[in-house]
Amino acid sequence: MTTIPVLEARGLTRSFGNVRALDGADFDVHAGEVVALIGDNGAGKSTLVKALSGNLALDSGSILFAGGEVDLNSPTQASSLGIETVYQDLALAPHLNAAQNMFLGREIPKPGFQGRLGFLDNKSMRAKSRAAFDELGATVRSLSDPVGAMSGGQKQAIAIARAVAWAKGVIFLDEPTAALGVVQTKNVLETIRRVRDKGVGVVFISHSMPHVLDVADRVQVLRLGRRVATYEAKKTTVEELVGAMTGALDGAHS
């Protein structure tokens, strides 16, 4: 690809004590593509995602958004750039309902003076939540029940719908299919394609190689805090990916 990546990381370094979680890691994702980020446990995937979503301070390295260098030091700042993350634990408030979770931190105030006093326009937040869930084909049965009482699949759907609704640039999905059944997994992969087709850059972190090859356009492999390989998903195999992850193919591919 010749375009400028929507999000690019150059030489990110971060140490926790003596452990170098990121050791000069590079990463890039373009608008309208799905990049799978894979690597063994401890390769630095989660650390990289944290850094790119504004949840981690870096020792060195630079992050470029649409070609311009940015300083991502809070989740709020990342969201203002249109970078959203679906965390492994989903980051939902279990006692709040689906609509409240959807808009938490970004509530729509009532118009005029009431809004300035802190009153919220629950009606339009509910309507917009419903529209967002319908757009994804998510089966969220109730907007007024607390999400804590919902099934894992429904919670996942809410977390993904929330990220999709706000992501204008990049969306990170940290192992979104790890806890899901066959049908729900298919839905998530379908959602990923749909979001990509809207022109958003999707970063998909997974341990499941078949899912990676199924949905990704490119695959970037992390090992020991560094990007060791990038593959076109169509031209690679599970064996090759596993080889790159474990280091068995060192030097065999650029």
Place this chain on the structure above:
Amino acid sequence: MTTTQVKPLTAGTAGTPDRTSSLRQLMQVQSFQILLVLLAIFLVFAALAPEVFPTWGNVRQIIQNVSILGVLGIGMTFVIVTSGIDLSVGSNLVFSGVVAAKVMQAMGDAGWGTAAVGILVAVGCGLGWGLLNGILIAKAKVPPLIVTLGTLGAALGLAQVITGGVDIREVPAVLQDTIGYGNVPGTTLPTISLVALALILVFAVVLHKTRFGLYTFAVGSSEESARRVGVKVDRQLISIYALSGALAGVGGILSLSQYGTTAIAGQSATNLNVIAAVVIGGTSLFGGVGTIFGTVVGLFIPAVLQNGFVIVGVQPFWQQVAVGAVLVAAVYVDQRRRAAAARGHSSKTEGRKRLFGLRSS
């Protein structure tokens, strides 16, 4: 009371779209179940002492007695919804009252000017302790139980240092005559109760209808999730403990007005009484669930029991036994509900299964 039919109450459930089942939902909310308990207690005493108990004079007495606790209960509900605790409210009340009394004593006269300064001083002192609590909890990450246990001791100790351990009994007459035991003009409603009621209504709206309230529930539900979506959790916690402190300051001036003394030794169990009322009212100690309405009902149960036992001639010490039982029962209900929610069942079907001896998988 069927304690099994409980559904978690989320922030702002008032206004759910399907109004057909709203009555049934209402019955499943713990604060309404506890309201039924209160009504039952009331009816029992009314039947036992029909001449004395259900009269306005007696009810007025009960309302007056719970007013100060009601003001403290507002702040405590916010705090417990965040899954925190504020043990310092009683000491804070005493400290605020002592400082306000000292200032008013020094000013000398007994007019409204002095009283107004006293009110501001009391609220300011309360706010100060609340801010200290909040900053230590949110920024220094010391657990709320420990922070407020520390300020409980510190505030009470300083109050005794200031007074030398001797109560101040000079309180401006205007405060005592109007707020203390005066009535709202033209009625027989105690002024102190009107003050409490106004604060309760305002903060019930804040908790259940505004962004501040929503963030209170969000922080209590999952602090980390709230932080990640950009809620300023630290600021929210500091504001809530500051609110609790400021309301304790209000309680300080109300107590001065009502009793005409700083009553340094009189507030040693206030914190626990308020916490018990909040929990009886259905606010979960684990955060994320609660109502101001429930707290008000939770305050009336001990007060009505106390009053009723005296009237029907039972030793009033039984009140403590009864309140203890109600408290444990309320937390038991909350635990059942949480366990059912964690299993992903509605607690209602769970209750039926248990009732019919079926085991869930």
